[in-house]
C-alpha cells in the first residue's frame with residue numbers, strides 16, 4: 649500500500665515558530681511517532697512525506713534515524729492541506745492504484761489502524777477512519793452565537809485519517825475541486841462533493857490530531873501509558 653503523509657503545515661494554532669511536526673514529543677519529533685506506526689504496519693510499502701523544503705534536512709534525519717530511507721520519498725507541499733495532497737498525488741509512482749493519506753500531525757495512530765484501512769480499501773474506492781461523536785453538537789445560525797438546531801448525534805462521526813482512495817478517482821475529484829474552487833479540510837469531502845460514496849472504518853479514540861499545545865500534553869500522556877503497558 650502507498651501512503652502519503654501531509655506534513656507541510658505551519659502549525660499556526662500550535663503557536664510554535666516552526667513546523668509543529670518537528671516539536672519534541674517524549675524524546676522524538678512528532679513526525680517520528682507517525683512514521684514509526686507506518687513502519688510497523690504490515691501493509692505500507694511506500695511512503696511519501698509531503699513537506700516544505702525548509703524542513704527537509706530535519707525530515708531526512710528522522711527518516712534515517714528510523715532506518716526508513718529505502719521506503720520514504722519527499723514531495724514538496726503547497727499552501728493548504730488540499731494543495732499539499734494534490735501535489736502528493738502527482739508524486740505517486742505510476743504503479744499506485746490505491747493510496748492512504750494520513751496527517752503527519754496524527755502521531756498516535758496505530759499500525760493496526762493503518763492495516764485495517766489498507767485491507768478495507770481493497771473493497772471500496774473511498775474510506776475514512778472516524779469515531780462516533782461523544783459531545784452534543786450545536787449548529788449555529790450564520791454570523792451569530794444563536795443556536796439553529798441540534799443534529800441527531802447518532803449520525804455524527806468525527807473524521808480522522810487515514811483516509812484511503814482509488815488514486816485516479818481522487819485525482820479527478822481534486823481536479824474537479826480546483827475547477828469549482830471548493831475549499832475542503834479533508835479528501836473525503838472532495839469525494840462527497842463529487843457524489844461518490846465514502847465508507848467509514850472505525851477509527852481510534854486516541855488518534856488525535858496534534859493541533860494546539862494541549863494536544864501535545866495529551867499525546868505525551870497517552871504515549872507514556874502505552875510504553876508502561
Ligand SMILES: Nc1ccn([C@@H]2O[C@H](COP(=O)(O)OP(=O)(O)OP(=O)(O)O)[C@@H](O)[C@H]2O)c(=O)n1
Pocket residue numbers: 653654655656657658659660661662668669698725726727728729730732733751752753754857858859
Ligand atoms: N499547507 C499544508 C497545511 C497542512 N498540512 C498538513 O496537514 C495536516 C493537518 O493540518 P493541520 O493540523 O491544520 O496543520 P497545520 O496547517 O500545520 O496547522 P494550523 O492549521 O494550525 O496552521 C498536518 O499534518 C499538516 O502538516 C500540509 O501538508 N500542508
Ligand SMILES: C[C@](O)(CO)[C@H](O)COP(=O)(O)O
Pocket residue numbers: 729751806807808809833834835857859
Ligand atoms: C483531515 C483531518 O485530519 C480530518 O479530521 C482534518 O480535517 C485536518 O485538518 P484541519 O484543518 O485541522 O481540519
